[in-house]
Amino acid sequence: MAHITPGVNPSEALNKDSGWPIGWQPVLAEAFRRFTTKEFTKEELYPEASSREKAVSKIESHKKRQSTLKCSAS
Numbered sequence: 001m002a003h004i005t006p007g008v009n010p011s012e013a014l015n016k017d018s019g020w021p022i023g024w025q026p027v028l029a030e031a032f033r034r035f036t037t038k039e040f041t042k043e044e045l046y047p048e049a050s051s052r053e054k055a056v057s058k059i060e061s062h063k064k065r066q067s068t069l070k071c072s073a074s
Helices: 022-036 047-073
Strands: none
Touching: none
């Protein structure tokens, strides 16, 4: 669901002014129930944050490799 509505926060899903469609509230409540019972992981509940963290990590690794290559070429 987070992929369909990027930028909205799953933690605010049950608030009326959250930006989430009101009709999704029962589904979102079930998702949080499954998260609290460990049926969903944090990455599954917050896929946007997980994707962002992975992208930042890849960028940082690439920058380190480039820096290492520049130093060894000198």
